[in-house]
Amino acid sequence: MNTTTATAPTDTSGRPVRLGLRENWLQFTLLVIVNVAVGGLVGLERTTVPLIGSDVFGLTSDLAVFSFIIAFGLTKALTNLAAGALTGRFRRKQLLLAGWLLGIPVPFVLAWAPSWEWIVGANVLLGLNQGLAWSMTVNMKIDLVGPARRGLATGLNEAAGYTAVGVTALLTGYLATGYGLRPLPELIGAVFVVAGLALALIVRDTAAHVALELAHHAKPVPSDENTGLAATFARTSWRHRSLRGASQAGLVNNLNDGLTWGVFPLLFTDHGLGLAAVGLIKGLYPILWGIGQISTGHLADRIGRKPLIVTGMLVQAGGFVLALALLDHPLLAGILSAVALGLGTAMVYPALIASVSDHAHPAWRANALGTYRFWRDIGYAAGALVAGVLADALGLNATIIAAAALTAASGLLAARWITEHRPEAR
Known part of the structure; x- marks a missing residue:
C-alpha cells in the first residue's frame, strides 16, 4: 500500500524502502555477486x-598441516561473533568494506610465502575477511527481503558463496597439475579481491530496511529481554532450545567441512589420485552444496526448517561412510562421498540460518546470527584439530569414522531440540 511506502524509513539516497526480494532485486543481486568473490577467495585453499x-614445506604431522585451518576457523568464528556486536556501532556496508581491505594480502601470501608460518598468518587475515564480508552479505540480504523469504535469501547467498568455493577449488586443482602448486593457482584470488572491493563500494547499506521491519514487527521486544551481545550469546548458545539445536548442528556441519578440507586431499593422494582428481572431489562437494541451496532454501520456506536440517545431517553422515566403504575405488569413493556431503550440507545450511532468524527478534537478530555463526565456524577449527589428533594417533580412516558417528548424533539432537517458528510476513 502507498501508506506503507510513504511512512517507511528512507535509505542513504533518500528513497523510501520496502521489504521484499522483488522490491530490492538490484541490491540483492549485487550482494550475491559480492559473495561469489567472498567464496572464491577461500576456495583458493581447498585443493x-x-x-x-x-x-613444499615438508610437514610430516597431520596436525601441523591442518594448523592453517585451525587459524582460519578460530579467527572467522571470533570475527562472526564480533560482527554482530559491531553492527550496533557501524553500518553493515562499512564492515563489508573492512573485510575486503583485510583480505587484500591473502592470495599474494599464499603464492609466495617463504615459510609455513606465513601461510598460517594469511589464514588469520582470511578468517577476518570471511567473518566480516560473509556475515554482512548474509545480514544485508535478510534485511532486504524480510521474514517471508529468509530461506530463499540465505539459500541464494550461500549458493553463490559455496559454488564459488567449489569452482575455485576445481580450477586450482587443474592449474596445479599443469603449473605446480604455487604461485599461479593462488594468484587468481587477486581477481576476487578487486571485484569484491569494487562491488562493496557500490552496494547500499540496509539500515533503513532493518528500521522498517522493526516498525512493523508483530511483537515488540519484551521489556525483560536484553538485546546485548552477552545476553544474546547465552540465549543462542544454550538457553533457547531451538537456537541451541541450531548452534550445535552448525558446529558439527562445519567440523565436517574442516575435516574434509584437510583429510580428503591427503587421503585420496595416498590412494593414488592426482591433483586434478583431488580437485574434482574437492570442487564437487561445495559446488553441489552451493547450487543445491537455491532449491533447499526455497523448500525451507515451504515445508519448514527442521526436516531439512535433520535429513541433511544424516545424509552427510552417509557421505563419510561411502568414502571408506568404496576406498578400494578411490575416485568413485571420493565422488560419491562429495555428492552426499554436498547435498546434505545444501539441505542444512540455509535452513539453519533461517531457523535462527525465525527465533530471533530483529532487535537482537544480528547478534543471534553472529553467535550462531561463531559456533558454526568454530567447527572449522574443531574439525581440523580433531582430524589432526586422530589422524596422527589412529590414521585417516579412523578420523572419517569418528566424523560419521558425530554427524549422525548431531542430526538426532537437532530432531530433539529444534522447533518451527516462522513469523508471519508483513
Whole structure:
C-alpha cells in the first residue's frame, strides 16, 4: 500500500524502502555477486594448501598441516561473533568494506610465502575477511527481503558463496597439475579481491530496511529481554532450545567441512589420485552444496526448517561412510562421498540460518546470527584439530569414522531440540 511506502524509513539516497526480494532485486543481486568473490577467495585453499604443507614445506604431522585451518576457523568464528556486536556501532556496508581491505594480502601470501608460518598468518587475515564480508552479505540480504523469504535469501547467498568455493577449488586443482602448486593457482584470488572491493563500494547499506521491519514487527521486544551481545550469546548458545539445536548442528556441519578440507586431499593422494582428481572431489562437494541451496532454501520456506536440517545431517553422515566403504575405488569413493556431503550440507545450511532468524527478534537478530555463526565456524577449527589428533594417533580412516558417528548424533539432537517458528510476513 502507498501508506506503507510513504511512512517507511528512507535509505542513504533518500528513497523510501520496502521489504521484499522483488522490491530490492538490484541490491540483492549485487550482494550475491559480492559473495561469489567472498567464496572464491577461500576456495583458493581447498585443493592445494594441505599439499603445500606436506610437499613444499615438508610437514610430516597431520596436525601441523591442518594448523592453517585451525587459524582460519578460530579467527572467522571470533570475527562472526564480533560482527554482530559491531553492527550496533557501524553500518553493515562499512564492515563489508573492512573485510575486503583485510583480505587484500591473502592470495599474494599464499603464492609466495617463504615459510609455513606465513601461510598460517594469511589464514588469520582470511578468517577476518570471511567473518566480516560473509556475515554482512548474509545480514544485508535478510534485511532486504524480510521474514517471508529468509530461506530463499540465505539459500541464494550461500549458493553463490559455496559454488564459488567449489569452482575455485576445481580450477586450482587443474592449474596445479599443469603449473605446480604455487604461485599461479593462488594468484587468481587477486581477481576476487578487486571485484569484491569494487562491488562493496557500490552496494547500499540496509539500515533503513532493518528500521522498517522493526516498525512493523508483530511483537515488540519484551521489556525483560536484553538485546546485548552477552545476553544474546547465552540465549543462542544454550538457553533457547531451538537456537541451541541450531548452534550445535552448525558446529558439527562445519567440523565436517574442516575435516574434509584437510583429510580428503591427503587421503585420496595416498590412494593414488592426482591433483586434478583431488580437485574434482574437492570442487564437487561445495559446488553441489552451493547450487543445491537455491532449491533447499526455497523448500525451507515451504515445508519448514527442521526436516531439512535433520535429513541433511544424516545424509552427510552417509557421505563419510561411502568414502571408506568404496576406498578400494578411490575416485568413485571420493565422488560419491562429495555428492552426499554436498547435498546434505545444501539441505542444512540455509535452513539453519533461517531457523535462527525465525527465533530471533530483529532487535537482537544480528547478534543471534553472529553467535550462531561463531559456533558454526568454530567447527572449522574443531574439525581440523580433531582430524589432526586422530589422524596422527589412529590414521585417516579412523578420523572419517569418528566424523560419521558425530554427524549422525548431531542430526538426532537437532530432531530433539529444534522447533518451527516462522513469523508471519508483513
